[in-house]
Amino acid sequence: MTNLRERKKADTRTRLSVAAVELLVAEGAEGATVSAIADRAGVSTRTFHNYFAHREDAFVHFLREQVAEWVRRVDQAPAGMSPLDVLRSIFRESYGRSQDDIVAAENLLVVGEQVVLLMNTEERPCAESILDPLYEAVCRRAPHLSAFRVRVIMDLGLAAGASVLRHQPPAGAPGQDADHDPTAFLDEAFDLLERGTGREFRGGSDRGGSD
Template structure:
Protein backbone atom coordinates (compact mmCIF):
# COMPACT_ATOMS: atom_id res chain seq x y z
CA UNK A 1 0.00 0.00 0.00
CA UNK A 2 2.81 2.42 0.88
CA UNK A 3 4.47 1.78 -2.48
CA UNK A 4 1.18 2.40 -4.31
CA UNK A 5 0.57 5.63 -2.43
CA UNK A 6 4.12 6.79 -3.15
CA UNK A 7 3.76 6.02 -6.85
CA UNK A 8 0.41 7.81 -7.01
CA UNK A 9 1.84 10.90 -5.33
CA UNK A 10 4.81 10.95 -7.70
CA UNK A 11 2.49 10.72 -10.69
CA UNK A 12 0.40 13.60 -9.35
CA UNK A 13 3.51 15.70 -8.75
CA UNK A 14 4.74 14.93 -12.28
CA UNK A 15 1.38 15.94 -13.79
CA UNK A 16 1.33 19.18 -11.80
CA UNK A 17 4.89 19.98 -12.87
CA UNK A 18 4.07 19.25 -16.52
CA UNK A 19 1.03 21.53 -16.43
CA UNK A 20 2.98 24.30 -14.71
CA UNK A 21 5.85 24.07 -17.18
CA UNK A 22 3.47 24.09 -20.13
CA UNK A 23 1.55 27.07 -18.79
CA UNK A 24 4.70 29.06 -18.16
CA UNK A 25 6.21 28.22 -21.54
CA UNK A 26 3.06 29.10 -23.47
CA UNK A 27 2.64 32.35 -21.53
CA UNK A 28 6.19 33.42 -22.38
CA UNK A 29 5.93 32.34 -26.02
CA UNK A 30 2.40 33.52 -26.85
CA UNK A 31 1.49 36.05 -24.17
CA UNK A 32 -0.88 35.27 -21.33
CA UNK A 33 -3.92 36.62 -23.17
CA UNK A 34 -3.46 33.98 -25.88
CA UNK A 35 -3.11 31.02 -23.51
CA UNK A 36 -6.12 28.86 -22.71
CA UNK A 37 -6.67 26.05 -20.26
CA UNK A 38 -7.28 23.76 -23.22
CA UNK A 39 -3.93 24.69 -24.77
CA UNK A 40 -2.09 24.11 -21.48
CA UNK A 41 -3.76 20.74 -21.00
CA UNK A 42 -2.97 19.69 -24.57
CA UNK A 43 0.68 20.70 -24.18
CA UNK A 44 0.90 18.57 -21.03
CA UNK A 45 -0.98 15.71 -22.73
CA UNK A 46 -3.88 15.70 -20.26
CA UNK A 47 -7.53 16.75 -20.39
CA UNK A 48 -8.87 20.18 -19.34
CA UNK A 49 -10.72 18.37 -16.58
CA UNK A 50 -7.40 17.09 -15.26
CA UNK A 51 -6.04 20.63 -15.38
CA UNK A 52 -8.82 21.78 -13.06
CA UNK A 53 -7.94 19.03 -10.61
CA UNK A 54 -4.67 20.89 -10.01
CA UNK A 55 -5.26 24.57 -10.74
CA UNK A 56 -8.20 26.96 -10.60
CA UNK A 57 -6.91 29.22 -13.39
CA UNK A 58 -4.22 29.59 -16.02
CA UNK A 59 -2.60 32.32 -13.91
CA UNK A 60 -2.28 29.98 -10.94
CA UNK A 61 -0.65 27.37 -13.20
CA UNK A 62 1.75 29.93 -14.68
CA UNK A 63 3.21 30.85 -11.27
CA UNK A 64 2.92 27.37 -9.72
CA UNK A 65 6.68 26.93 -10.08
CA UNK A 66 7.10 29.50 -7.28
CA UNK A 67 5.04 27.35 -4.92
CA UNK A 68 6.95 24.22 -5.96
CA UNK A 69 10.25 26.09 -5.49
CA UNK A 70 9.10 27.06 -2.00
CA UNK A 71 8.35 23.42 -1.22
CA UNK A 72 11.82 22.34 -2.32
CA UNK A 73 13.51 25.14 -0.38
CA UNK A 74 11.47 24.35 2.73
CA UNK A 75 12.56 20.71 2.51
CA UNK A 76 16.19 21.79 2.18
CA UNK A 77 15.85 24.23 5.08
CA UNK A 78 14.51 21.47 7.30
CA UNK A 79 17.59 19.37 6.48
CA UNK A 80 20.08 22.03 7.62
CA UNK A 81 21.91 21.41 10.93
CA UNK A 82 19.74 22.33 13.91
CA UNK A 83 22.56 24.36 15.49
CA UNK A 84 23.30 26.37 12.34
CA UNK A 85 22.36 30.08 12.63
CA UNK A 86 19.02 30.68 10.93
CA UNK A 87 20.35 33.30 8.51
CA UNK A 88 23.21 30.99 7.48
CA UNK A 89 20.72 28.21 6.73
CA UNK A 90 18.47 30.52 4.70
CA UNK A 91 21.36 31.93 2.69
CA UNK A 92 22.70 28.46 1.96
CA UNK A 93 19.42 27.03 0.64
CA UNK A 94 18.72 30.08 -1.50
CA UNK A 95 22.23 30.18 -2.97
CA UNK A 96 22.11 26.47 -3.77
CA UNK A 97 18.85 26.96 -5.68
CA UNK A 98 19.86 29.69 -8.14
CA UNK A 99 20.55 29.15 -11.84
CA UNK A 100 23.20 31.57 -13.12
CA UNK A 101 23.57 30.02 -16.55
CA UNK A 102 22.94 32.14 -19.66
CA UNK A 103 19.79 30.12 -20.33
CA UNK A 104 18.64 30.69 -16.75
CA UNK A 105 19.24 34.42 -17.09
CA UNK A 106 17.32 34.64 -20.36
CA UNK A 107 14.47 32.53 -18.96
CA UNK A 108 14.16 34.73 -15.88
CA UNK A 109 14.05 37.89 -17.99
CA UNK A 110 11.28 36.47 -20.17
CA UNK A 111 9.29 35.36 -17.14
CA UNK A 112 9.59 38.72 -15.39
CA UNK A 113 8.54 40.57 -18.53
CA UNK A 114 5.56 38.27 -18.96
CA UNK A 115 4.49 38.65 -15.32
CA UNK A 116 4.85 42.44 -15.25
CA UNK A 117 2.70 42.78 -18.37
CA UNK A 118 -0.24 40.93 -16.82
CA UNK A 119 -1.97 42.20 -13.64
CA UNK A 120 -3.77 38.89 -13.12
CA UNK A 121 -0.48 37.01 -13.17
CA UNK A 122 1.05 39.57 -10.80
CA UNK A 123 -1.78 38.87 -8.35
CA UNK A 124 -1.17 35.12 -8.63
CA UNK A 125 2.57 35.68 -8.16
CA UNK A 126 1.98 37.68 -4.98
CA UNK A 127 -0.29 34.92 -3.68
CA UNK A 128 2.39 32.32 -4.44
CA UNK A 129 5.05 34.40 -2.71
CA UNK A 130 2.80 34.76 0.33
CA UNK A 131 2.40 30.98 0.43
CA UNK A 132 6.17 30.70 0.29
CA UNK A 133 6.60 33.15 3.17
CA UNK A 134 4.13 31.26 5.38
CA UNK A 135 5.82 27.93 4.76
CA UNK A 136 9.21 29.38 5.54
CA UNK A 137 7.83 31.02 8.68
CA UNK A 138 6.51 27.68 9.94
CA UNK A 139 9.88 26.00 9.37
CA UNK A 140 11.75 28.89 10.98
CA UNK A 141 9.42 28.77 13.96
CA UNK A 142 10.12 25.07 14.44
CA UNK A 143 13.87 25.71 14.24
CA UNK A 144 13.85 28.68 16.62
CA UNK A 145 11.32 27.58 19.23
CA UNK A 146 8.86 30.31 18.27
CA UNK A 147 5.18 30.05 17.39
CA UNK A 148 4.22 31.03 13.84
CA UNK A 149 0.63 31.61 14.96
CA UNK A 150 1.51 34.41 17.38
CA UNK A 151 5.19 35.42 17.07
CA UNK A 152 6.45 38.06 14.66
CA UNK A 153 10.00 36.72 14.44
CA UNK A 154 9.55 33.77 12.05
CA UNK A 155 7.37 35.81 9.70
CA UNK A 156 9.74 38.79 9.65
CA UNK A 157 12.76 36.59 8.98
CA UNK A 158 10.94 34.68 6.23
CA UNK A 159 9.68 37.89 4.63
CA UNK A 160 13.05 39.65 4.79
CA UNK A 161 14.90 36.68 3.32
CA UNK A 162 12.39 36.20 0.52
CA UNK A 163 12.36 39.88 -0.39
CA UNK A 164 16.16 40.05 -0.33
CA UNK A 165 16.36 37.21 -2.85
CA UNK A 166 13.58 38.60 -5.06
CA UNK A 167 15.25 42.02 -5.14
CA UNK A 168 18.60 40.50 -6.10
CA UNK A 169 16.98 38.40 -8.83
CA UNK A 170 15.08 41.40 -10.22
CA UNK A 171 18.24 43.51 -10.45
CA UNK A 172 20.20 40.64 -11.96
CA UNK A 173 17.54 40.03 -14.57
CA UNK A 174 17.51 43.71 -15.55
CA UNK A 175 21.17 43.38 -16.50
CA UNK A 176 22.27 46.70 -15.02
CA UNK A 177 25.61 45.10 -14.07
CA UNK A 178 27.52 41.91 -14.70
CA UNK A 179 27.80 40.69 -11.11
CA UNK A 180 26.87 37.04 -10.54
CA UNK A 181 23.45 36.41 -9.02
CA UNK A 182 24.99 34.52 -6.11
CA UNK A 183 27.06 37.59 -5.22
CA UNK A 184 24.00 39.82 -5.27
CA UNK A 185 22.05 37.44 -3.03
CA UNK A 186 24.98 37.13 -0.63
CA UNK A 187 25.28 40.94 -0.43
CA UNK A 188 21.53 41.29 0.09
CA UNK A 189 21.68 38.88 3.04
CA UNK A 190 24.70 40.69 4.47
CA UNK A 191 22.91 44.04 4.34
CA UNK A 192 19.70 42.70 5.86
CA UNK A 193 21.56 40.87 8.62
CA UNK A 194 23.45 44.08 9.43
CA UNK A 195 20.18 46.00 9.80
CA UNK A 196 20.45 47.77 6.42
CA UNK A 197 23.02 50.41 7.44
CA UNK A 198 22.82 53.57 5.37
CA UNK A 199 25.56 53.68 2.69
CA UNK A 200 28.33 56.25 3.10
CA UNK A 201 28.28 58.48 -0.03
CA UNK A 202 31.93 59.39 0.53
CA UNK A 203 32.91 55.80 -0.28
CA UNK A 204 31.23 55.79 -3.67
Protein backbone atom coordinates in the same frame (compact mmCIF):
# COMPACT_ATOMS: atom_id res chain seq x y z
CA MET B 1 -1.39 0.03 -6.51
CA THR B 2 -3.05 3.01 -4.86
CA ASN B 3 0.34 4.61 -4.14
CA LEU B 4 1.38 4.18 -7.77
CA ARG B 5 -1.85 5.78 -8.97
CA GLU B 6 -1.44 8.70 -6.58
CA ARG B 7 2.16 9.16 -7.67
CA LYS B 8 1.10 9.28 -11.32
CA LYS B 9 -1.54 11.87 -10.47
CA ALA B 10 1.03 13.94 -8.63
CA ASP B 11 3.43 13.70 -11.58
CA THR B 12 0.71 14.84 -13.99
CA ARG B 13 -0.23 17.72 -11.72
CA THR B 14 3.40 18.81 -11.57
CA ARG B 15 3.84 18.47 -15.34
CA LEU B 16 0.79 20.65 -15.94
CA SER B 17 1.94 23.29 -13.48
CA VAL B 18 5.43 23.41 -15.02
CA ALA B 19 3.94 23.72 -18.52
CA ALA B 20 1.73 26.54 -17.25
CA VAL B 21 4.55 28.63 -15.81
CA GLU B 22 6.85 27.94 -18.75
CA LEU B 23 4.23 29.48 -21.02
CA LEU B 24 3.62 32.31 -18.55
CA VAL B 25 7.31 33.22 -18.58
CA ALA B 26 7.82 32.74 -22.32
CA GLU B 27 4.59 34.18 -23.72
CA GLY B 28 2.95 36.11 -20.92
CA ALA B 29 -0.55 35.70 -19.55
CA GLU B 30 -2.06 35.93 -23.03
CA GLY B 31 -0.15 32.88 -24.24
CA ALA B 32 -0.66 30.78 -21.13
CA THR B 33 -4.17 29.63 -21.99
CA VAL B 34 -5.63 26.37 -20.70
CA SER B 35 -5.55 24.96 -24.23
CA ALA B 36 -1.88 25.90 -24.72
CA ILE B 37 -0.93 24.53 -21.29
CA ALA B 38 -2.64 21.20 -21.97
CA ASP B 39 -1.01 20.96 -25.39
CA ARG B 40 2.44 21.68 -23.96
CA ALA B 41 1.94 19.02 -21.28
CA GLY B 42 0.67 16.51 -23.84
CA VAL B 43 -2.82 16.10 -22.40
CA SER B 44 -6.35 17.21 -23.26
CA THR B 45 -8.03 20.28 -21.80
CA ARG B 46 -10.43 17.90 -20.10
CA THR B 47 -7.51 16.27 -18.32
CA PHE B 48 -6.25 19.70 -17.32
CA HIS B 49 -9.59 20.47 -15.68
CA ASN B 50 -9.46 17.16 -13.84
CA TYR B 51 -6.54 18.65 -11.93
CA PHE B 52 -7.09 22.40 -11.95
CA ALA B 53 -10.25 24.47 -12.21
CA HIS B 54 -8.37 27.47 -13.63
CA ARG B 55 -4.91 28.16 -15.05
CA GLU B 56 -4.16 30.32 -12.00
CA ASP B 57 -4.50 27.21 -9.84
CA ALA B 58 -1.70 25.60 -11.87
CA PHE B 59 0.53 28.65 -11.35
CA VAL B 60 -0.11 28.56 -7.60
CA HIS B 61 0.57 24.82 -7.44
CA PHE B 62 3.97 25.37 -9.06
CA LEU B 63 4.86 28.04 -6.51
CA ARG B 64 3.67 25.86 -3.63
CA GLU B 65 5.95 23.06 -4.82
CA GLN B 66 8.90 25.45 -4.93
CA VAL B 67 8.14 26.63 -1.41
CA ALA B 68 7.91 22.98 -0.30
CA GLU B 69 11.44 22.49 -1.62
CA TRP B 70 12.62 25.54 0.34
CA VAL B 71 10.99 24.11 3.46
CA ARG B 72 12.89 20.87 2.93
CA ARG B 73 16.12 22.86 2.66
CA VAL B 74 15.37 24.71 5.90
CA ASP B 75 14.49 21.50 7.74
CA GLN B 76 17.63 19.70 6.55
CA ALA B 77 20.13 22.56 6.96
CA PRO B 78 22.98 22.13 9.49
CA ALA B 79 22.06 23.09 13.04
CA GLY B 80 24.32 26.14 13.10
CA MET B 81 23.05 27.60 9.84
CA SER B 82 20.70 30.55 10.23
CA PRO B 83 17.44 30.67 8.26
CA LEU B 84 18.75 33.71 6.37
CA ASP B 85 21.86 31.79 5.34
CA VAL B 86 19.65 28.93 4.16
CA LEU B 87 17.68 31.43 2.09
CA ARG B 88 20.92 32.90 0.75
CA SER B 89 22.05 29.42 -0.36
CA ILE B 90 18.70 28.82 -2.07
CA PHE B 91 19.03 32.07 -4.01
CA ARG B 92 22.66 31.30 -4.84
CA GLU B 93 21.65 27.99 -6.40
CA SER B 94 18.76 29.62 -8.25
CA TYR B 95 21.03 32.38 -9.60
CA GLY B 96 23.41 29.72 -10.90
CA ARG B 97 20.79 28.19 -13.19
CA SER B 98 20.51 29.05 -16.89
CA GLN B 99 17.73 31.36 -18.04
CA ASP B 100 15.94 28.53 -19.81
CA ASP B 101 15.53 26.72 -16.47
CA ILE B 102 12.07 27.51 -15.12
CA VAL B 103 13.34 27.63 -11.54
CA ALA B 104 16.10 30.13 -12.33
CA ALA B 105 15.80 33.18 -10.08
CA GLU B 106 14.64 35.56 -12.81
CA ASN B 107 11.91 33.16 -13.91
CA LEU B 108 10.62 32.61 -10.39
CA LEU B 109 10.43 36.37 -9.94
CA VAL B 110 8.37 36.73 -13.12
CA VAL B 111 6.02 33.93 -12.07
CA GLY B 112 5.52 35.37 -8.60
CA GLU B 113 4.77 38.85 -9.90
CA GLN B 114 2.43 37.60 -12.62
CA VAL B 115 0.45 35.36 -10.26
CA VAL B 116 -0.25 38.28 -7.92
CA LEU B 117 -1.39 40.42 -10.85
CA LEU B 118 -3.65 37.70 -12.25
CA MET B 119 -5.40 36.93 -8.97
CA ASN B 120 -8.70 38.65 -8.31
CA THR B 121 -9.62 40.05 -4.90
CA GLU B 122 -11.25 36.83 -3.71
CA GLU B 123 -8.23 34.73 -4.75
CA ARG B 124 -5.57 36.96 -3.17
CA PRO B 125 -5.67 35.24 0.26
CA CYS B 126 -4.80 31.95 -1.47
CA ALA B 127 -1.75 33.52 -3.13
CA GLU B 128 -0.72 35.26 0.08
CA SER B 129 -0.69 31.95 1.98
CA ILE B 130 1.86 30.35 -0.37
CA LEU B 131 4.75 31.24 1.92
CA ASP B 132 3.07 30.05 5.14
CA PRO B 133 4.89 26.65 5.17
CA LEU B 134 8.23 28.49 4.90
CA TYR B 135 7.36 30.78 7.81
CA GLU B 136 6.34 27.75 9.87
CA ALA B 137 9.58 25.92 9.06
CA VAL B 138 11.64 28.91 10.18
CA CYS B 139 9.55 29.22 13.36
CA ARG B 140 10.44 25.62 14.16
CA ARG B 141 14.10 26.35 13.56
CA ALA B 142 14.13 29.62 15.52
CA PRO B 143 11.56 29.17 18.33
CA HIS B 144 13.01 32.16 20.20
CA LEU B 145 11.59 34.46 17.52
CA SER B 146 7.97 35.54 17.39
CA ALA B 147 5.93 34.57 14.33
CA PHE B 148 5.77 38.26 13.43
CA ARG B 149 9.55 38.62 13.44
CA VAL B 150 10.01 35.45 11.43
CA ARG B 151 7.65 36.73 8.74
CA VAL B 152 9.32 40.13 8.61
CA ILE B 153 12.84 38.67 8.46
CA MET B 154 11.98 36.13 5.77
CA ASP B 155 10.09 38.71 3.70
CA LEU B 156 13.14 40.98 3.89
CA GLY B 157 15.36 38.08 2.83
CA LEU B 158 13.15 37.29 -0.16
CA ALA B 159 13.09 40.98 -1.08
CA ALA B 160 16.89 41.16 -0.82
CA GLY B 161 17.28 38.23 -3.20
CA ALA B 162 14.79 39.67 -5.68
CA SER B 163 16.31 43.16 -5.51
CA VAL B 164 19.61 41.86 -6.87
CA LEU B 165 17.89 40.95 -10.13
CA ARG B 166 16.46 44.44 -10.42
CA HIS B 167 19.42 46.52 -9.31
CA GLN B 168 22.70 44.75 -10.10
CA PRO B 169 24.73 46.65 -12.73
CA PRO B 170 24.28 45.16 -16.20
CA ALA B 171 27.20 43.33 -17.77
CA GLY B 172 29.54 45.78 -19.47
CA ALA B 173 28.36 48.77 -17.45
CA PRO B 174 31.03 51.42 -16.70
CA GLY B 175 33.15 50.31 -13.77
CA GLN B 176 31.70 46.81 -13.88
CA ASP B 177 34.20 43.95 -13.99
CA ALA B 178 33.21 41.71 -16.90
CA ASP B 179 34.32 38.66 -14.91
CA HIS B 180 32.53 39.71 -11.72
CA ASP B 181 30.35 36.95 -10.31
CA PRO B 182 26.73 38.17 -10.07
CA THR B 183 26.32 36.19 -6.85
CA ALA B 184 28.68 38.70 -5.23
CA PHE B 185 25.78 41.16 -5.36
CA LEU B 186 23.62 38.54 -3.67
CA ASP B 187 26.15 38.23 -0.85
CA GLU B 188 26.34 42.00 -0.58
CA ALA B 189 22.55 42.25 -0.31
CA PHE B 190 22.32 39.58 2.39
CA ASP B 191 25.33 40.96 4.27
CA LEU B 192 23.64 44.35 4.27
CA LEU B 193 20.46 42.79 5.63
CA GLU B 194 22.24 40.83 8.35
CA ARG B 195 24.43 43.77 9.34
CA GLY B 196 21.48 46.12 9.57
CA THR B 197 20.67 49.00 7.24
CA GLY B 198 20.58 51.73 9.89
CA ARG B 199 24.36 52.12 10.04
CA GLU B 200 24.50 52.52 6.25
CA PHE B 201 22.72 55.86 6.57
CA ARG B 202 24.77 56.97 9.55
CA GLY B 203 28.09 56.50 7.75
CA GLY B 204 31.31 56.40 9.72
CA SER B 205 34.23 54.02 9.92
CA ASP B 206 32.06 51.02 10.88
CA ARG B 207 30.29 51.08 7.57
CA GLY B 208 30.84 47.89 5.54
CA GLY B 209 30.37 47.00 1.91
CA SER B 210 31.50 48.88 -1.16
CA ASP B 211 30.44 52.27 -2.48
